[in-house]
Amino acid sequence: MQLNSINESVIEIRNSLPAGVLLVAAAKTRLPEEVQAAIVVGIKILGYNYLQEAEQMYQIVGDKVQWHMIGHLQRNKVKKAVDLFDMIETIDSVKLAEEVNKRCAAINKIMPVLIEINSGKELNKTGVVPEDVDELIVQISSFANIRVQGLMTMGPGFGNPEDARPYFKTTKLTFDRLSKAGIPNVEMRYLSMGMSNSYMIAIEEGANIIRVGTKLFGERSCKRY
Numbered sequence: 001m002q003l004n005s006i007n008e009s010v011i012e013i014r015n016s017l018p019a020g021v022l023l024v025a026a027a028k029t030r031l032p033e034e035v036q037a038a039i040v041v042g043i044k045i046l047g048y049n050y051l052q053e054a055e056q057m058y059q060i061v062g063d064k065v066q067w068h069m070i071g072h073l074q075r076n077k078v079k080k081a082v083d084l085f086d087m088i089e090t091i092d093s094v095k096l097a098e099e100v101n102k103r104c105a106a107i108n109k110i111m112p113v114l115i116e117i118n119s120g121k122e123l124n125k126t127g128v129v130p131e132d133v134d135e136l137i138v139q140i141s142s143f144a145n146i147r148v149q150g151l152m153t154m155g156p157g158f159g160n161p162e163d164a165r166p167y168f169k170t171t172k173l174t175f176d177r178l179s180k181a182g183i184p185n186v187e188m189r190y191l192s193m194g195m196s197n198s199y200m201i202a203i204e205e206g207a208n209i210i211r212v213g214t215k216l217f218g219e220r221s222c223k224r225y
């Protein structure tokens, strides 16, 4: 995509967002100049699915922006991931949380995390089902070096945007239930849901973090994703 169209898309989306909604640029496969073009016009958070790709971009962009892990995090990548990322949106097991906690303790960092909800059971391969999320959160809430700050969900990223609404509703209900549960050290502050085709619906359903790639940068050519 032309760099000036990236500038324009970022500005257009930013102007359309209600106050308080954070825009994460899902930057997988994008070139440094494309990412820079987004940052110049106000992108403050980059989301990456793979540590290695984030590390490469970090060499260029550094701490001008915040870095969110939005892909499935493998346990053997946690040590490096906690060094780079400012938030991990995809915690879905006690074991992963344990590792993040341990590695953060070693570098004196407290990591904000979101719990990834598998809101469309057959559809999503990662995340914890809503029935199991309370138990997971209770178990990890006492970990000193992570802070649970909310929930994230994928939902279908294709097809009719309305098809995503039920997934978002399910996740919002879970979010509200957990807000009221008052689990110590747990704050339900962020609800990350919605992608290019569905972010408007996600916002209607209560999202305050949206993760947008294609609509900022254009179609991805890489089939790996």
Ligand SMILES: *Cc1c(COP(=O)(O)O)cnc(C)c1O
Pocket (backbone or CB within 6 Å): 026, 028, 049, 070, 071, 154, 157, 194, 195, 196, 197, 211, 212, 213, 214, 215
């Ligand atoms: C790629 C990706 C997005 C953004 O997808 P688009 O359809 O390109 O906007 C959002 N969230 C996650 C986890 C992603 O991997």
